Amino acid sequence: MSAERSLDAEIGEILPRPQRLNAFGRALRHKGVIFGAMILALMIIVALAAPLLGTSNPTKIDPTCRNKGPNVECVTRNDAGQRVPVMHWMGTDSLGRDVYSRVIYGARVSLMVGISVAAIAIAIGLVIGLVAGYFRWLDAIVMRLMDGLMAIPGILLAIALVAVWRAGLPAVILAIVVPEIPRVVRLVRSVVLTIREEPYVEAAISVGTPTPLILIRHVLPNTLAPLIVQGTYICASAMLVEAILSFLGIGIPPETPSWGNIMAEGRTLFRVTPHNILFPGIFLGLSVLAVNILGDGLRDTLDPRLSNRV
Amino acid sequence: MFIFITRRLLATIPVLLMVAVFVFLLLRLTPGDPAAVIAGENANAQQIEEIREKLGLRKPLVTQFAIWIGNVLQGDLGVSFFYKKTVAELIGERLEPTLMLSLCTMLIAILVAIPLGVLAAYKHGTWIDRVTMAFSVAGFSVPVFVIGYLLIYVFAIELGWLPVQGYGRLAQGLPNFIERIVLPSATLSVIYIALIARITRASVLEVLGEDYIRTARAKGLTEVKILRRHALRNAAVPIVTVIGIGIALLIGGAIVTESVFNIPGLGRLVVDAVLARDFPIIQAVILVFSVAYVLVNLVIDLAYTLFDPRIRY
Numbered sequence: 001m002s003a004e005r006s007l008d009a010e011i012g013e014i015l016p017r018p019q020r021l022n023a024f025g026r027a028l029r030h031k032g033v034i035f036g037a038m039i040l041a042l043m044i045i046v047a048l049a050a051p052l053l054g055t056s057n058p059t060k061i062d063p064t065c066r067n068k069g070p071n072v073e074c075v076t077r078n079d080a081g082q083r084v085p086v087m088h089w090m091g092t093d094s095l096g097r098d099v100y101s102r103v104i105y106g107a108r109v110s111l112m113v114g115i116s117v118a119a120i121a122i123a124i125g126l127v128i129g130l131v132a133g134y135f136r137w138l139d140a141i142v143m144r145l146m147d148g149l150m151a152i153p154g155i156l157l158a159i160a161l162v163a164v165w166r167a168g169l170p171a172v173i174l175a176i177v178v179p180e181i182p183r184v185v186r187l188v189r190s191v192v193l194t195i196r197e198e199p200y201v202e203a204a205i206s207v208g209t210p211t212p213l214i215l216i217r218h219v220l221p222n223t224l225a226p227l228i229v230q231g232t233y234i235c236a237s238a239m240l241v242e243a244i245l246s247f248l249g250i251g252i253p254p255e256t257p258s259w260g261n262i263m264a265e266g267r268t269l270f271r272v273t274p275h276n277i278l279f280p281g282i283f284l285g286l287s288v289l290a291v292n293i294l295g296d297g298l299r300d301t302l303d304p305r306l307s308n309r310v
Numbered sequence: 311m312f313i314f315i316t317r318r319l320l321a322t323i324p325v326l327l328m329v330a331v332f333v334f335l336l337l338r339l340t341p342g343d344p345a346a347v348i349a350g351e352n353a354n355a356q357q358i359e360e361i362r363e364k365l366g367l368r369k370p371l372v373t374q375f376a377i378w379i380g381n382v383l384q385g386d387l388g389v390s391f392f393y394k395k396t397v398a399e400l401i402g403e404r405l406e407p408t409l410m411l412s413l414c415t416m417l418i419a420i421l422v423a424i425p426l427g428v429l430a431a432y433k434h435g436t437w438i439d440r441v442t443m444a445f446s447v448a449g450f451s452v453p454v455f456v457i458g459y460l461l462i463y464v465f466a467i468e469l470g471w472l473p474v475q476g477y478g479r480l481a482q483g484l485p486n487f488i489e490r491i492v493l494p495s496a497t498l499s500v501i502y503i504a505l506i507a508r509i510t511r512a513s514v515l516e517v518l519g520e521d522y523i524r525t526a527r528a529k530g531l532t533e534v535k536i537l538r539r540h541a542l543r544n545a546a547v548p549i550v551t552v553i554g555i556g557i558a559l560l561i562g563g564a565i566v567t568e569s570v571f572n573i574p575g576l577g578r579l580v581v582d583a584v585l586a587r588d589f590p591i592i593q594a595v596i597l598v599f600s601v602a603y604v605l606v607n608l609v610i611d612l613a614y615t616l617f618d619p620r621i622r623y
Contacts (some may be wrong), residue, residue, distance in 0.1 A: 148328020152600045155562030156580070163584040163592055164340050236451070243453050244566055250584045263455065274463055281456035289451035296447065 125184025133192025427510025449504025
């Protein structure tokens with residue numbers, strides 16, 4: 001034992017540091033991962049600190065200060081009834097609400113939708129995929145079901161589900177989750193199918209390890225890296241789909257400040273107030289870009305087998 | 311090969327059946343009485359009763375499904391209560407704009423993305439490659455409608471070159487049609503270009519390392535000929551596959567683009583239907599889009615076996 005340990009130590013000294021890092025260590029040094037994670041962290045800080053950063057209440061209506069361009073100051077009554085000047089850095093919308101505050105608060109909705117959709121889709125897809133991949137008789141049925149779901153274009157499926165459940169944050173999240181599930185199931189299943197042929201799984205079966213334990217202890221860890229990568233992509237696309245649904249007027253209720261809603265509101269008067277689409281669009285595009293770059297970086301480092309695929 | 315084609319055709323049936331089951335269940339998933347939901351909010355008791363009778367809502371679910379699918383196969387997609395027309399009629403009216411938008415988008419995307427992807431692979435590691443890759447990541451990150459409004463702002467409002475919104479039917483003359491389809495197609499093609507350029511680059515890059523490329527170069531072929539005849543041809547299968555899969559993306563994008571540009575197509579129809587909770591339309595549009603998506607991919611799969619002699623199943 002001691003001889004082995006000293007050999008390890010020696011090898012450690014010979015090899016340059018980066019090569020000794022494991023996949024997660026390498027990921028943390030990847031430029032894309034660092035860049036994406038930094039932008040994402042910034043968005044999370046903005047979302048959490050929204051009450052501190054917002055200059056006024058994002059739902060406060062000011063009829064005397066409608067459709068103003070960026071950097072316009074309006075005098076309005078505050079909660080105490082006093083007249084105070086309010087600076088509108090990103091202008092106001094057609095109800096006189098402060099676009100800057102709405103954009104800042106909109107980060108909350110976008111991030112919440114992105115993260116919760118990714119988490120729920122992966123949780124559900126993981127369970128279905130593990131079970132389908134391991135039990136052959138279930139596999140055929142489950143995969144036909146998934147093929148059917150995948151045959152319906154994602155946004156269309158989400159639109160249909162929103163119509164069934166009616167608008168609201170939980171309904172929107174679930175509607176975006178459903179089209180993502182088949183993709184997670186397929187990914188998990190493909191990992192399970194390769195791992196179950198491994199000698200260590202065979203060994204585990206031969207010593208009588210119960211199936212759930214095999215799945216949790218031997219198969220599950222192998223799905224971790226590809227699922228993290230897939231999760232970031234799901235998060236990015238969920239943020240986009242939420243914005244699309246809200247923009248179409250069938251997503252989150254219009255009074256909630258979400259980036260899609262701000263843009264939907266700005267649609268009608270686009271010629272007068274293009275900033276209502278521009279500012280939330282920049283925030284949304286930048287957030288999604290950051291998550292996508294993060295995903296690409298994680299894919300390259302955690303799951304190199306996938307790096308050649310689209 | 312005949313066995314493969316038959317098997318591939320047969321495999322399509324369960325997929326389409328699953329889609330049909332889902333579309334059928336959509337109405338039954340809604341809280342409340344499906345007949346009342348179909349009839350809409352302004353229907354009277356008699357209308358609701360008629361629908362209940364027509365759909366056989368008192369019969370078992372399987373029988374209901376059989377009746378429904380029988381009607382669908384005969385082209386009876388139900389009646390929209392909002393428009394007071396049959397859904398089949400409505401879809402017929404709205405088909406042209408969506409079809410034309412999709413075809414023009416595909417044309418632009420293929421004409422731009424494939425040369426771009428090949429160039430990026432050829433100039434691997436240079437700034438051209440990096441710009442192409444950056445564009446393809448960015449193309450996936452910016453929502454379609456932001457691109458749409460950006461293009462409207464620049465080309466329609468600031469420069470005044472093209473109309474802001476609307477659709478010109480082919481029957482009303484080609485110039486009007488082209489003038490109005492350019493911006494929406496360009497908008498919608500961005501994400502598609504990003505997708506196709508990415509896979510073209512990856513696929514061509516892999517082929518460029520092959521021995522036969524070196525052989526072609528050794529026998530003195532021009533670089534253009536090498537790229538077109540040897541590299542692109544051998545890299546074509548994954549590219550065509552992704553173009554097929556990307557149709558799902560295209561359909562989603564078309565729904566949004568039609569809203570931005572006020573195009574009276576199927577996408578606009580389904581969004582309005584969701585707002586009015588006009589379920590027969592929602593069901594029919596999902597059915598039409600999904601069947602189109604599945605069939606196009608079926609044709610692409612079959613086309614491989616016919617055109618690429620190396621593929622044998």
